[in-house]
Amino acid sequence: MAHSPEPATGRSLARVTRIAGALVVLVTVAAVALFLREFPEMVGPAALGSAGSVLLAVVLGLSRGSDRSLTGLGAGLLVVPAAVTVAGGVLVAIVLLVEDIFPVEEEALLSVGWLLIAGNVGVVVGCVLAVFGLALSRRNVVAGNGLAQGMRTTITSGAVPILTALLFFLIAGTTDTTADDAVVAPVAGLVRSLVTPVTAVVPAQFEVPVLLAALVVAAALLVGRLGRWLTATRFAPGPRTAGALAGGTITTVAVIAVAGWVYERVTTALIQRFPEEIEEQMRDATTTTASSFGESTAVLLAVVLCLGVLAGLLVAVYAALWTGLLARGSAGSSLAGVGVFLAAVFGGTVGAPAWLVLAGVAASLLVWDAGRFGVTLAREAGTGQTRRVEFVHLGAALLVGFAAVVVAMLVVGRLPDPNSAAAPDGPELLALASVVVGLLSLVLSLR
Amino acid sequence: MTVGRWRIGLAATLALVGVGLLFAEPTLLGAAVVPLAYVCYGVVSGLSTAPRLRATRSFEPEEPGPGEQVTVRLHLENAGDSVVPDLRIVDGVPDLAVVDGSPRTATALAPGETVTVSYSVVARRGEHEFDGPLVRARSVSASTVHTERVDVATGTTLTCVTPARDRLSETVLRRVGQLSAGGHGEGTEFYATRAYRRGDPMRRIDWRHVAKTGEFVTVEYRDQQATETAVVVDIREPGLGRPAAGHPSGASLSAEAADRLLTALDRANVLAGLGAAGVDPGGPLATVGNVAWAGTAGRQSDPSVLLDDVRRRIETGVDPEGSNADGTGGATEPGVSTDASAGDDRQLTARVDGGSAASPGARAVAEDTDAASNRETNDANPGSAADADGAAAGPSGTVEGDGSDESIEQLLGQMPAQAQVVLCTPALDNWAVAFGRAVTARGHDLVVVSPDITATGDVGLQLAGLRRQLRLRTLDQVGEVVDWTPGRSVSFDPGGVS
Numbered sequence: 026m027a028h029s030p031e032p033a034t035g036r037s038l039a040r041v042t043r044i045a046g047a048l049v050v051l052v053t054v055a056a057v058a059l060f061l062r063e064f065p066e067m068v069g070p071a072a073l074g075s076a077g078s079v080l081l082a083v084v085l086g087l088s089r090g091s092d093r094s095l096t097g098l099g100a101g102l103l104v105v106p107a108a109v110t111v112a113g114g115v116l117v118a119i120v121l122l123v124e125d126i127f128p129v130e131e132e133a134l135l136s137v138g139w140l141l142i143a144g145n146v147g148v149v150v151g152c153v154l155a156v157f158g159l160a161l162s163r164r165n166v167v168a169g170n171g172l173a174q175g176m177r178t179t180i181t182s183g184a185v186p187i188l189t190a191l192l193f194f195l196i197a198g199t200t201d202t203t204a205d206d207a208v209v210a211p212v213a214g215l216v217r218s219l220v221t222p223v224t225a226v227v228p229a230q231f232e233v234p235v236l237l238a239a240l241v242v243a244a245a246l247l248v249g250r251l252g253r254w255l256t257a258t259r260f261a262p263g264p265r266t267a268g269a270l271a272g273g274t275i276t277t278v279a280v281i282a283v284a285g286w287v288y289e290r291v292t293t294a295l296i297q298r299f300p301e302e303i304e305e306q307m308r309d310a311t312t313t314t315a316s317s318f319g320e321s322t323a324v325l326l327a328v329v330l331c332l333g334v335l336a337g338l339l340v341a342v343y344a345a346l347w348t349g350l351l352a353r354g355s356a357g358s359s360l361a362g363v364g365v366f367l368a369a370v371f372g373g374t375v376g377a378p379a380w381l382v383l384a385g386v387a388a389s390l391l392v393w394d395a396g397r398f399g400v401t402l403a404r405e406a407g408t409g410q411t412r413r414v415e416f417v418h419l420g421a422a423l424l425v426g427f428a429a430v431v432v433a434m435l436v437v438g439r440l441p442d443p444n445s446a447a448a449p450d451g452p453e454l455l456a457l458a459s460v461v462v463g464l465l466s467l468v469l470s471l472r
Numbered sequence: 473m474t475v476g477r478w479r480i481g482l483a484a485t486l487a488l489v490g491v492g493l494l495f496a497e498p499t500l501l502g503a504a505v506v507p508l509a510y511v512c513y514g515v516v517s518g519l520s521t522a523p524r525l526r527a528t529r530s531f532e533p534e535e536p537g538p539g540e541q542v543t544v545r546l547h548l549e550n551a552g553d554s555v556v557p558d559l560r561i562v563d564g565v566p567d568l569a570v571v572d573g574s575p576r577t578a579t580a581l582a583p584g585e586t587v588t589v590s591y592s593v594v595a596r597r598g599e600h601e602f603d604g605p606l607v608r609a610r611s612v613s614a615s616t617v618h619t620e621r622v623d624v625a626t627g628t629t630l631t632c633v634t635p636a637r638d639r640l641s642e643t644v645l646r647r648v649g650q651l652s653a654g655g656h657g658e659g660t661e662f663y664a665t666r667a668y669r670r671g672d673p674m675r676r677i678d679w680r681h682v683a684k685t686g687e688f689v690t691v692e693y694r695d696q697q698a699t700e701t702a703v704v705v706d707i708r709e710p711g712l713g714r715p716a717a718g719h720p721s722g723a724s725l726s727a728e729a730a731d732r733l734l735t736a737l738d739r740a741n742v743l744a745g746l747g748a749a750g751v752d753p754g755g756p757l758a759t760v761g762n763v764a765w766a767g768t769a770g771r772q773s774d775p776s777v778l779l780d781d782v783r784r785r786i787e788t789g790v791d792p793e794g795s796n797a798d799g800t801g802g803a804t805e806p807g808v809s810t811d812a813s814a815g816d817d818r819q820l821t822a823r824v825d826g827g828s829a830a831s832p833g834a835r836a837v838a839e840d841t842d843a844a845s846n847r848e849t850n851d852a853n854p855g856s857a858a859d860a861d862g863a864a865a866g867p868s869g870t871v872e873g874d875g876s877d878e879s880i881e882q883l884l885g886q887m888p889a890q891a892q893v894v895l896c897t898p899a900l901d902n903w904a905v906a907f908g909r910a911v912t913a914r915g916h917d918l919v920v921v922s923p924d925i926t927a928t929g930d931v932g933l934q935l936a937g938l939r940r941q942l943r944l945r946t947l948d949q950v951g952e953v954v955d956w957t958p959g960r961s962v963s964f965d966p967g968g969v970s
Binding site: 140366369370373374379382383386387389390393394397398401402405406407408409410411413414417418421422425426428429430432433434436437440462464 | 477480481484487488489491492495497498499500501502503505506507508509510513517557558559560561562574575576577578579580589608612613614
């Protein structure tokens with residue numbers, strides 16, 4: 026028969042029905058917006074991390090494309106910015122919270138402070154993960170071998186700054202000089218000597234475009250030469266790999282070029298947020314680091330840490346797909362649901378209002394269900410009409426969620442305020458938990 | 473069948489209970505009710521019984537001709553007592569191209585309610601068995617799934633035959649089979665005048681002459697004689713590609729046209745024979761080179777048998793009892809599409825004109841095809857100014873790139889000297905123009921029947937269609953052209969007959 030019920034092509038896995046897809050986007054965006062409204066100081070870090078997650082989704086999308094050097098180059102150029110912004114969002118959140126919470130008045134409040142930081146950072150991580158899931162779900166870039174290809178591109182592109190950082194670290198560790206003095210300064214001088222004749226003849230307003238054009242031409246010639254050399258050897262990489270290598274090289278050079286400026290700005294901003302008592306110590310530490318290892322080395326090492334965070338995220342997603350925790354067809358929406366759930370749970374640990382926590386949990390399950398339902402329906406119904414089925418299923422899920430939230434509000438309303446003197450202690454909480462587990466067991470036995 | 477759709481709810485419940493205990497946070501403990509509610513929802517909602525469905529199917533038209541679009545309507549009724557909240561349906565379409573609509577749908581059905589799935593397929597000759605629709609029912613929570621194939625009460629077979637009223641044959645036959653011969657007779661062409669004799673019909677008197685001179689004269693007309701007609705079908709490689717998956721190729725439609733004309737001409741006793749151009753030179757069909765001829769003289773061969781063999785060659789891409797030139801028995805030649813695949817479009821476009829291929833590989837095929845076509849048409853005239861795709865534009869946009877062709881000479885050598893020729897060709901390259909010129913140069917009258925497979929398609933096919941129109945315009949100058957779109961009106965454009 027020409028038309029089988031379950032066409033299992035990558036292309037068909039990428040589709041989701043319109044209403045389900047719209048519900049996933051609306052509910053996720055609404056949940057993220059409500060959580061950030063409740064934690065306004067986390068808006069900046071969440072926005073930074075979300076931008077990085079979108080860049081990461083673009084990297085994965087480009088990596089899944091045709092095996093061409095341009096797609097590899099594009100992906101390679103975005104790996105470092107994606108890593109820096111994803112990790113940067115979390116780090117900025119930590120720094121802001123540390124500035125707000127510390128120093129504490131009593132030592133006993135130290136652990137409370139760290140729990141508050143963990144809770145708030147958890148909200149940021151949840152929001153970033155939700156946005157990442159949304160970005161993935163647009164074209165389901167993890168379908169087929171998209172994620173594996175994306176990881177290969179990330180590793181290929183990230184290998185250049187990692188190896189460069191290692192080299193610079195070894196230079197600083199084994200010699201009396203830093204890589205800034207041994208490598209960066211001479212190269213910068215050479216470039217300056219090449220640029221000076223250009224700036225002497227070119228009018229000031231055209232200096233930057235001309236220099237940029239010259240840089241691009243030089244980079245293209247160098248990359249082309251390198252590519253031809255590599256092609257002639259038995260270790261010739263494919264076009265996409267070569268492009269990713271080129272992208273990693275260009276970003277590494279760019280990082281080194283701005284390392285001094287970045288190091289100064291970041292360390293100054295960090296030191297200002299620490300208490301005055303340790304400001305002097307922090308300043309000495311940063312100066313010592315710069316003189317011992319060089320600013321380029323320090324910045325590259327920070328980039329490597331960010332790449333590690335990015336790699337950890339990709340590995341976690343890969344593991345979830347491989348173990349079946351995430352369905353490949355609806356991985357994006359499932360991740361979005363997990364993100365909203367994390368935001369709700371961590372928000373609940375740091376005093377988010379009950380209605381927001383309950384609504385967040387319900388929203389996460391709704392997003393999870395709508396995503397899987399929409400992908401399965403698109404695969405089985407193809408381009409046929411699906412509106413009626415979607416309204417029935419999604420409407421029922423919404424009703425159940427609403428009813429569950431109402432019941433949960435009643436339950437929570439009966440519970441004593443944790444900040445009051447009559448707060449429930451261990452045995453009471455355990456009893457409550459036992460009721461829930463008991464209900465769960467009853468439900469399982471009914472199945 | 474129950475699926476573990478809401479296992480995630482279990483995980484969420486346990487996670488909330490754990491974190492709630494860890495942080496001593498009653499809100500999180502209370503939040504565990506939400507995923508628990510979804511788990512209960514998945515358990516409680518199920519399909520009480522397997523859905524009872526009744527299916528009927530109808531076709532419009534019920535007996536289409538090859539290449540025509542058929543609207544298929546599948547009606548599925550919920551004959552049970554309970555609502556089916558989630559029903560997904562896939563109709564059992566055989567190997568026919570779906571060109572409009574979709575054989576899939578999803579809906580919810582109340583008891584007694586009916587859903588209609590409507591889509592269009594392109595008919596191919598023969599009988600096509602439709603399987604019963606595959607349905608998959610789910611509960612509201614999608615935690616219970618039931619899949620089955622529903623038997624269809626009516627409309628299981630689509631039969632595609634030549635239509636009883638064949639407008640194509642009617643249109644062509646008005647122009648062939650009769651020729652004005654020498655000598656006076658009962659024709660319609662003026663021959664001479666003579667003095668009136670007693671008994672001459674009144675309608676034959678030249679009354680104008682009578683009014684002028686007063687003399688009675690009788691007009692004589694040329695005698696009409698039935699003349700033999702040879703049908704030639706073009707099944708060369710450019711016509712073997714399909715415009716889209718499941719659609720008939722130009723060669724198959726040409727064979728269809730030839731079939732209809734053979735029947736009508738044989739009935740009128742004016743059939744001279746059937747020729748086929750583009751057979752495998754080494755195969756059993758070939759008479760000389762890559763042409764085959766089955767003449768009716770002496771009844772030594774049967775044109776209908778040749779046509780059946782030709783049709784088999786088109787469907788399988790090989791000679792029916794032989795193998796390909798490369799020795800692979802029964803294998804599909806490169807570019808000959810028998811499977812419904814997306815590559816067919818590119819193959820056809822590449823094969824047609826070379827200027828509209830979708831990929832470098834297809835363009836290479838196109839260049840080879842047009843180079844071969846140029847060699848075919850320009851063997852005796854190497855100096856002809858053919859452009860890159862073999863269509864040298866002559867004055868007023870006609871096609872000139874032609875010369876004598878060995879296959880054309882072989883074919884003309886087989887047919888009777890005075891026969892009219894009906895050429896059935898998709899006109900996707902310049903061979904048809906070369907044949908038309910050669911035929912009329914030898915004094916044969918020519919009618920060209922050309923099925924249009926470029927009417928619906930992408931930009932490449934539309935470009936091929938424009939070039940086809942140029943060729944038909946050129947042929948119009950040497951013969952008469954019948955432009956045929958299967959399933960639509962027959963366009964007949966009488967031109968000057970040399």
